[in-house]
Amino acid sequence: MAKKSDSYEQILDKLKRKEYAPVYYFMGEEPYYIDLLADYIEENVLDEMEKSFNQTVLYGKDTDIRTVINAAKRFPMGSQYQVVIVKEAQQLKAIDELTFYLQKPLASTILVFCHKYGTLDKRKKVTSEIEKNGVLFVSEKLRDYQIPPWIVKYLADRKVKISEKAALMLTEFLGTDLSKVANELDKLLITKPASEPTITPELIEKNIGISKDFNNFELQSAIIAGDVLKVNRIARYFADNPKNNPIIVTLSVLFNFFSNLMVYHYLQDKSQANVARELGVNPYFVKDFQAAAKRFSAAKTLRIIAWLRECDARSKGIENVSTDAGDLLKELVYKMLH
Incomplete structure (x- = not known):
């Protein structure tokens, strides 16, 4: 079972190896990694036929904790697991009532919470129970100086290089919103000539509209x-x-x-x-x-x-x-x- 200290990469690696925890609580100021992890679970744990009967997506503003717990206590139909995903979990009331379920979570349920732009109070019992029996992941907002190396790694994972100046230009123009940065990088990857291995200031100027000389x-x-x-x-x-x-x-x-x-x-x-x-x-x-x-x-x-x-x-x-x-x-x- 994953530990609370697991990084995004470690959690994703275990998910890919089908090493599932009964409860995942993704929270923090940076929604990018919360979405990536939740989307992976939603898209990959069950096949299309299993999803029809065994995958439930709830929204914090439209549901309550009792509904979530009742959904988590159901047994899967024709599948090893059922998946229950609670999006906008930061709007879920009376989260402390989850404590009793967490003490003995159903092994056949994968319960996922997506809590954006904030965190649980670490002094609360519900938080310690998540840490004990599941995965508690904090997605922290990156600072300005961390964005250029993040951009370099994002592109390196896709076998593309970027010049130092180009990475700084993107950081200055796009800020620290990783979803926005990733979206613009994906656009650049699409428009980049296949023969060009490096994203340059000229390519950014042409496709995003940032002047390479006046910024x-x-x-x-x-x-x-x-x-x-x-x-x-x-x-x-x-x-x-x-x-x-x-x-x-x-x-x-x-x-x-x-x-x-x-x-x-x-x-x-x-x-x-x-x-x-x-x-x-x-x-x-x-x-x-x-x-x-x-x-x-x-x-x-x-x-x-x-x-x-x-x-x-x-x-x-x-x-x-x-x-x-x-x-x-x-x-x-x-x-x-x-």
Whole structure:
């Protein structure tokens, strides 16, 4: 039987080997892995004929815990197992009443809960019973710095490579929603020429619409390098294309970087490993903070953070009635670089 510490890959591997637990509780802020595991169980444990009599899908908002328990207590018809899947389990009331069933779950039932955007209270008895007699899996939201390596692995599993810049472009444009990222990667795999083994910035620009030269990643890199010409070109491009380059996203990216840079300035141990750990970033990005620290002192970094806050407020109309987002950004980057 799987243990509570099993990863997504370990759980999936055991499912593929038909090593089933009587209860699965998938929960967490990242719905992507919850859906993948539940979909695998729904599609693969029973054959099509068995599903007709032995597979039940319930929804937390439309059912109650007694209905779930009663369904779980039924015996399968003409099959070794029956499958009961509870989607939207976060909306299920009185989940504590499941405790008694969990103490002696029916071996012929595979009971699956999909609890998204939250978790069970680990202090509750129902949680410890799931851990004891079933599989409790927490699907945690990935942080920004974890997305590029996730993209690399996702494509590597499909025998495709991606350039470092291309992975960073996708991360900056798509964020941390794994379902959204995976969907866009699948589109790229379909449109990628068969003769091209690597996904490049050019391919992304052509098929997703992200400019390989004018994006927040390039703007941040140009600011770190002190490349005034490139910074101004990107700022003008953003000003001319505000719909595709909202200033709120740009300010968020820059605020996150310079907030981390301020922390970097005051770290005693500036080794790559310690910086990556303290800032919660991929070790690859430590060089950006090393370079930025040489260009922007702690005092200047503090002023930049203040300017970013001021620009954010003005972009929302606070103490500003006429200056548009494009001009606000141009003014901001001028102050940052001079």
